[in-house]
Amino acid sequence: MSTATNHIAAHKLGPLGAQPELSEMNQMVQQSVHRYAEEVMRPIGVKLDRMTPEEVIAKGSPYWEAREKFVGLGFGVDGLLELEPAERATTMSILFEELGWGDSGLAITYGAGLLPALMSAVSGNPFCRALAPDEKLGCWAITEPDHGSDMLDANGMIFHPQGSYGRPNCVATLRGDEVIINGQKSAWVSNGIAADVCILYCAADSGNGADTKRGAVVIVPLDAKGVSRGKPLDKIGQRALNQGELFFENVTLSKEHLLAGSDQYVDAVYAIHTFANAIMANVFAGTARAAFELALAYAHERKQGGLPIIRHQSVASRLFHMFRKVEAARALAQRVVHYNFTAAQPSLHAAMTAKVTATQTAFEVANDALQIFCGNGLTREYPIEKIWRDARASMIEDGCNEVLAIKGGYYLIDPELL
Incomplete structure (x- = not known):
């Protein structure tokens, strides 16, 4: 009996694995x-990848077509928050x-x-929510030219005792009924x-000088007087993003724009960082899955030595390890989102673990x-080199993984054992 006849195919998993x-x-x-990701995001993502940063955001760019269709899917903030926590986490x-x-950028x-x-x-x-309806494109400004991932360490947990934070690049002055913003974000x-x-x-x-641990969270309409912008970055990956x-010169707003004051600042950083890291984990579990699926399909198509390369042991072994990493990353990402949406106190430590x-995983699998694509993988004719570039940026976004690991390690300290 031939090897082919003896072969028993593995049980096929669902579209989201196990x-x-x-x-x-x-x-x-x-x-x-998935249909939107396949039919809209992937082809438009490739187009945007080959455009200049200025062209990506220009009027008439395919970016705006993709965004309009995403908004049309109906995943608005209010609708998501109306779901029961466990259902919201899964969704x-x-x-x-x-x-x-579809496209990580x-x-x-x-x-x-x-x-x-x-x-x-x-x-x-409700005042701030009205300033940011779902159809308006938002942004999160936290890092500064002189302060990167350390801005996410608002409580100074990992700050070196001999270090000096230095001068902040952006300050919100809270005076009477006004918030006056000066400086820049990176x-x-x-x-x-x-x-x-x-x-x-x-x-x-x-009134007592700028304090980086007692900061402010402000919702700023970017058409406010005194707001200006720099040039869009020209990057190796995630070029659709x-x-x-952002520059602020005496930007004066009413205190109604203040979402969190000095006493709530550390908690506010914790909250947004927890959410952002958990969502990053989901996104890049998807990116890792995309890279794996493309490699798996190619390994069935590409022949060397008269056989599809998936018949070569080294390729089959590599694909297996790629698959197990994808499954582990997506399972952890889903688990953390579920925990953080249902627990009385969300866990930043868990979110950082999932993000890292x-x-x-996304970069290793890509x-x-x-x-596996070998020489073909280096060319723009195939999609994998773009995914590889896109995945590389993820280990720096939302806190570089090295800083998150230090902070995460400190969260493991149990004072009762010291």
């Missing part, structure tokens, strides 16, 4: 978002994994675009060049996928 059966609603979510995990499968622009609306709604602030503000509204995290001055500097795992 995922328990979804509810009817979430099956519809998965199918509709958002499916949503962002499929978006990451577009997935991040959509996720960042929701942040002003989401945090305003969660905070129960070139890494996602959606910064194209956004309509910003959720700004910065140092605050309530516009990023650039998924982004590291790198292995490129190796």
